[in-house]
Structure formats: C-alpha cells, structure tokens
Amino acid sequence: MNLLFQQALFNNIWFIMKETLRLHPPVPFLIPHKAETEVEMCSYVVPKSAQVLVNVWAMGRDSSVWQNPTSFMPERFLESEIDVKGRYFELIPFGAGRRICPGLPLAHRMVHLMLASLLYTFNWKLAHDLKPEDIDMTEKFGIALHKSEPLLAVPIKV
Template identity: 70%
Template sequence: MAELLNNPNLMAKARSELGKVVGKEKMVEESDISKLPYLQAVVKETFRLHPPVPFLVPRKTEMKSEILGYAVPKNAHVLVNVWAIGRDFTIWSNPNSFVPERFLECEIDVKGRDFRLIPFGAGRRICPGLLLGHRMVHLMLASLLHSFDWKLEDGLKPEDMDMTEKFGFTLRKAQPLQAVPIKP
C-alpha cells in the first residue's frame, strides 16, 4: 500500500484493472487473482523491493566451497541477503524504483525457482507459509484497492512520504504508513 500511495498513477492502474475484471458491485474473490496480471506484478515488485525478511534463515555449509571466487570454509554460517539481491544493478534496471511493469510479460515468480526473486527462500527449506502468504497478500491488496479509495493522513503528499525502512528480523517502514480509507 505504501508504494501504491507513493505512486498514485500506479494505484490508479491497479484499481482500473480491478474494475474491469471484477466490476464495481462484486467483491474480489480468490479466483479473480489469476486474471489480474498488473496486481500480480505490483505484488512481485513489492516483494523485490521490500522482502518480508531481509536475510533468509542462515545455512551452514557442509563442505569447503568456492562461490564466485570467494572461499567458503566448511561449517561456515551463510546468510542470503534477499534485500540486496532485489536492489542489485547487475540484475535489475533502475533497481531502487518501484516499477511493477518489469514483471509484466515476465516468467519470474516468488516461488523459489528464480534466484533473482526469492523473498520466501528456495529449495527444501523454502518458507512453509509461502502458498498461504502469497495467496493472502494478493487477495488482501486487491480487496483494499477495490473496496476503498485511499488518501494519506493529514494532507501528506505522495512525494513527501518517508519510504525509509527499518531493518530487523523482518523489514518494515521506519515511519508507519497512515492512510485513510474513503468509501468510493
């Protein structure tokens, strides 16, 4: 929601898609999500820029290895910095900007098959809540966008929003988002 409120034109685009696919009178249903490619792109872009956890659960190496010229000793604890991968200039063009369109006509997903976007991890130790979380994020965002118009609290303008993040076990906004729903 913060990225969409910070980019009102992108929010309008997502809401327009919802209006065309779902209609104005009907509630968003889980079966509608597969027909909302722009909304799906918004969620992927959000996970790229703001992964739920900045570092995946640590792994311990079973043997001495070399990765991209770096020696990794046996029993070393290895952390995967998902936040940095999402902002890597060698992988993403304009990596610090919120651009959902980069995921349209693109097969990259968050299910651990493409290491450019792994907010839930990958392999045998992928997050067990991936399917439920993925489904709920789409449905919740679609429902919020479809059911209400949104404005920032206290006349704040999108360009004045503080989008800095606070790092911890989870990643969150340093300044909590304060938005006001308005019934359309």
C-alpha cells in the first residue's frame, strides 16, 4: 500500500470516527461536575455546589451547531479543525480538561487502525438479508449507550 493511499484512508477513517462519536458517543453524560461558584449560562443560573451533568448526546444533535444534526455525514469534517481531544466543545465524547477520559490516547491511536484493518481485510454484509435502510439505529440510554437492536454483520474474506 503506498503512503498517499494510507494517509487518505487514515483521514477518511477519522472523519467517519468523528461523525460516529458525534452521533453515538460512548456515554450520553460526562462524569458529573460540581459548580465551584454561582454562574449564569445562557440565562440560567447554576448555583454554587450544584451537580452539573454535560449531555454529550444532545450536544451532538444541536441544530444551532451542526447542519442536519441527525444525518450521518462524515464529510462535514473535511474542512474542519474540530477533533475529539477536548479542545473543541462542539465535540467532546471523551470529555475535556482535567477530567478527560484516560483512555483517549489509546482510542486515538488504536480505534482507527482497528477499523481500517477490518474494512481493508473484509467485505461486509448484513445478516438475515437486512437492507442498510432497515437498520434500527435507536439507542438504549444507560451509563453507556447501546443499540436497542444489536447490529449483525457478516465478514467475508477479501
């Protein structure tokens, strides 16, 4: 595989990963925070010592930030500097600041490589003659997000 192809594949995988993490973050709420002082945000007053939950799931579907927020469009990241490392608050599936997920460096190095190797090594088909438009993308809320109906995909050796 030549270097240009590898770089293009790496970039495309990261666009897909960012879009997936935007629509389906690993956890719907970040670790609870405690307000150190009373603060006003968006005309709401958050009292001192209040427990604050950050709804990452809703942030990824905010129409004031994302155009067509419920559509899966990895190309939205083509000309964007937004990453998942906690610097851009539009997309913080791993949190940000001192309480960022300790698994972020591992995820950043490994997830795209594992996905790329699966995509490069296998062709995929849906089980039970299911069509892509019939896949149920609803989620069950809990500590972590899970699909209501598990995805069954069959790998076919290339």
